[in-house]
Amino acid sequence: MRIIVHKAKCQGHARCSAQAPDVFKLDDEGYILPGDIEVAQGEQLLASRGARSCPERALELDRTPAVRAVSDVIEPRVWRA
Amino acid sequence: MAINAVPDHVPPEMVRDFSLFTSPGMAPAPNGDPHAAVACVHAGPPIFYSPYNTRDGRGTWVITRAADQRRVLQDAETFSSHRSIFASALGENWPMIPLELDPPAHGVFRSLLNPLLSPKRVVVLEPKVRERAITLILRIAASGTSCDVMKDFAFPFTVSIFLRLLGLPDHRLDTFVGWAKDLLHGDDVKRPAAARTIVAFIDELATKRRKEPVDDFMTFIVQAQVGGRPLTEEEVRGIGVLVFIAGLDTVAAAIGFGLAYLARNLKDQDLLRREPDRIVLAAEELLRAYPTVQIIRVATKDIEFEGAPIRKGDYVSCAAMIANRDPAEFECPNTVDLAREDNRHAAFGYGPHRCLGSHLARREIVIGLEEWLARIPAFRIQNGTAPITSGGHLFGIENLILDWS
Numbered sequence: 001m002r003i004i005v006h007k008a009k010c011q012g013h014a015r016c017s018a019q020a021p022d023v024f025k026l027d028d029e030g031y032i033l034p035g036d037i038e039v040a041q042g043e044q045l046l047a048s049r050g051a052r053s054c055p056e057r058a059l060e061l062d063r064t065p066a067v068r069a070v071s072d073v074i075e076p077r078v079w080r081a
Numbered sequence: 082m083a084i085n086a087v088p089d090h091v092p093p094e095m096v097r098d099f100s101l102f103t104s105p106g107m108a109p110a111p112n113g114d115p116h117a118a119v120a121c122v123h124a125g126p127p128i129f130y131s132p133y134n135t136r137d138g139r140g141t142w143v144i145t146r147a148a149d150q151r152r153v154l155q156d157a158e159t160f161s162s163h164r165s166i167f168a169s170a171l172g173e174n175w176p177m178i179p180l181e182l183d184p185p186a187h188g189v190f191r192s193l194l195n196p197l198l199s200p201k202r203v204v205v206l207e208p209k210v211r212e213r214a215i216t217l218i219l220r221i222a223a224s225g226t227s228c229d230v231m232k233d234f235a236f237p238f239t240v241s242i243f244l245r246l247l248g249l250p251d252h253r254l255d256t257f258v259g260w261a262k263d264l265l266h267g268d269d270v271k272r273p274a275a276a277r278t279i280v281a282f283i284d285e286l287a288t289k290r291r292k293e294p295v296d297d298f299m300t301f302i303v304q305a306q307v308g309g310r311p312l313t314e315e316e317v318r319g320i321g322v323l324v325f326i327a328g329l330d331t332v333a334a335a336i337g338f339g340l341a342y343l344a345r346n347l348k349d350q351d352l353l354r355r356e357p358d359r360i361v362l363a364a365e366e367l368l369r370a371y372p373t374v375q376i377i378r379v380a381t382k383d384i385e386f387e388g389a390p391i392r393k394g395d396y397v398s399c400a401a402m403i404a405n406r407d408p409a410e411f412e413c414p415n416t417v418d419l420a421r422e423d424n425r426h427a428a429f430g431y432g433p434h435r436c437l438g439s440h441l442a443r444r445e446i447v448i449g450l451e452e453w454l455a456r457i458p459a460f461r462i463q464n465g466t467a468p469i470t471s472g473g474h475l476f477g478i479e480n481l482i483l484d485w486s
Contacts, residue, residue, distance in 0.1 A: 009155070011435040014200045015425075018361070029195035030440065055425040056155065056432075 001044050002062045003037040003051050009058035016059055019050035024059075032058070087132050087140060090392050097129040099143065101375055101400060102136070107472030109479070115472040116338075116371055120406035120415055128389045134398055136474050141377060141396035142389060143403070147410035147427060149387060150399040153378060154432035157183050160378035160397055162434055167322055170264075170276040178319035180434055187433060189307050194320070194437055197298065203440045210242050210445060214452040222456055226486035227463050230340050231478065234453070235333040239445055243328030246441075248297025249286075261329035265475055283321035287314070298324065324438075330475060331373045332442045335428075336449045337468075337478040338371035339364070342417060343454075344462045344483055349419055354454040363419035364447045369426035370417045372401035373476045376430055401427045402476060460485040 003023075012031045016024035023043050025033045039047040051059035087096055099122060101107055106118025122129075127146045134141040144150050153160045161183050168175045176182050179190040196202060217238055221228045228234065236258055241251050249257070260282075263275035290300045302320055305312055312320075343350040353360055376399045380391045391397065404427040406414040411424070429436035436442065462468065463484035470478050 011431070011433060012195065012199075013429065013435055014440060015365075017200065026200060028199065028201065029192060030199035030201070031195075049422060052423055053425060055427065055429075055435075056151070057425075 001039045001047065003039060003047060004060040004062055005032055005034065005036055006058045006060065007032060007034045009056045010054075011056050011058075013055050015053040015055065016050035019053055020046035023047045024050050036062075087130065088392070088395070090390050091130045091140075092390070095126075095128075095130050095389060096132060097125065097143075099129070100131050100134045101398075101402075101472050101474070103133055104472070109469050109471040111467035111469050113470040115470055115476050116402050116406070117415060118472070119400065119402050122403055123406060123408055123414075128387045130389075131398070135377065135396065139396055141398040142386075142391060143398045143400070144386075145403050145407065147404040147407040147425075150404045150427060151431045153386075153397055153399055154376065154430060154434070157187070157433055159381055159384060161381045162187075162378060164377065164379060167276060167326070170273045171280070175315050176319050177323035178316055179437070180323055181319075184433060190316075190320070191433070191437070193305055193307060197301065198438050198441055200440045203444050206242075206246070206441065207444055207448070209245065211448050211452065213241055214238055214448050215456075218452050218456045227482060227484040230481040230483055231333065231337050232480070235336040235340075235449070235481075238449060239332040239336065240329055242441070242445060243332075246298055246328070247324065248290075248295060248299055257325075258329060261326055264326060265330050266473075266477065279322060279325060280318060283318055283325060284314070287317045287321060327436075327438055330477070332445050334373045334475070334477050335368060335371065335442070335446050337481050338373075338470075338476075339367040339446065339450060340453065340460075340483065341462070341468050341478060341481050342367060342371070343450075344460055344481070346417070347459060347461070349417075350454070350459065353419070353450070354459075357451055357454065359419065360450050360454070361447055362422070364443065364450060365424050365426065366417060366419050366421045368428040368443075368446070369405045369411070369421070369424055371476075372405055372426070372428035374428075374430070375400040375402070375474055376434075399427075399430075401430065457483075458485050 010032045014026060014030050017026050023037060023039060027033055048061055051061050106113060106115050122145045127149055129143055130140060131143050132140040144153055163176055163181045163183055165174045165176060165181060167177050179187050182190060217234050221233055240254055240258055244251060244254060260275045260279055263271040267275060286299050287303050291303045294300045302317055353363055378397045380393055380395045380397060382393050384391050408414050429439040460483040463482040466482040468478055468481045
């Protein structure tokens with residue numbers, strides 16, 4: 001699983017890193033570091049919770065790295081399915 | 082002042098008789114639930130015009146959907162935050178900083194201040210915050226089996242944390258809270274008087290810290306540089322005033338609303354007491370259900386928004402209490418579910434002006450609940466008493482008499 005980081009949308013709520021501090025690294029101001037995130041097997045649950053908690057929808061889950069999603073934002077229903 | 086005058090460009094069918102100030106459930110009322118009262122707007126259109134929706138009687142567009150509020154608040158170019166809301170009480174025009182600055186100037190000041198209230202910084206502050214909570218609660222527990230949570234815990238706790246951050250003395254706590262109450266909840270006489278007092282106080286504090294620097298917030302501000310120059314007096318004042326008033330009311334209200342919910346829902350109270358690991362998530366749900374702030378923006382240009390003809394200069398209201406009850410964003414929005422996971426609530430706003438103090442506020446709320454539940458046995462609202470809640474610009478709770486006899 002991979003998380004696409006829309007850095008420009010991050011406003012430093014830090015709710016992702018509150019859920020999964022090892023997955024979502026923040027800079028000194030409390031905003032997400034740039035670059036997409038490859039999530040290790042054991043961290044997937046926390047990582048997806050973290051991504052789903054972003055009020056700005058800056059974090060996009062991509063469960064199929066081979067066929068990368070192109071949509072800008074994934075709606076919650078997609079994850080629930 | 083054009084109270085209730087609807088501008089010509091607003092189609093009459095888009096005007097609704099709704100207001101955070103005058104609608105049913107908004108006036109101060111015993112055992113009120115102003116948050117539930119505003120949820121009714123979701124039966125209506127995504128945007129409408131409210132002819133009386135600011136403290137000074139101005140009309141605003143009201144955005145009801147969370148997704149639309151996100152769009153408005155993320156677009157600071159179209160929806161400006163520069164209203165001089167504080168200075169206008171004095172008949173002046175200067176911004177509270179960074180709240181009332183727009184990008185790009187906003188980003189410069191935001192970057193200056195972010196590290197002072199970042200998640201990392203809050204970890205450093207945490208032991209002092211917890212110590213303060215414990216001291217207050219032990220005192221309450223030792224002195225009987227009831228108290229007024231607002232007066233005895235929520236205000237002294239949150240305000241003293243914040244005064245320490247600012248480097249202000251604890252013994253003046255009551256004075257500062259009084260100023261903030263007059264400013265945020267007072268009438269047309271008290272408000273400007275309080276504003277004047279606060280400005281004079283901040284100016285004097287800045288002068289003092291320039292002469293004799295210490296290790297505190299104001300010293301940092303007067304020594305700081307932006308773009309290779311020191312801050313102007315007006316900028317120092319703009320920052321000082323914002324930080325001063327932002328820390329004095331909202332976190333206490335959040336703790337009050339949260340404990341009021343738990344006092345009325347003993348199962349949830351018991352669960353959090355037995356399993357305190359749930360408190361972090363529960364605090365997010367309480368913030369979702371009981372936020373305190375209505376955010377207002379000013380349109381910088383004419384724009385069609387979801388069929389509404391917004392014109393340059395129009396006010397656009399994004400009330401967190403409305404977004405947080407949006408059924409399109411939250412399943413069963415009017416049910417408080419302390420284990421709710423999909424919870425991207427708007428209590429701290431969206432966009433570049435996201436509450437600067439949100440990380441500290443969260444820690445204070447979580448620590449307050451943790452230490453309260455660990456030290457106070459099953460509590461209820463005392464028989465014969467009723468918390469008085471109110472709507473308005475800032476939703477509030479005046480008193481909360483709890484009983485654990």
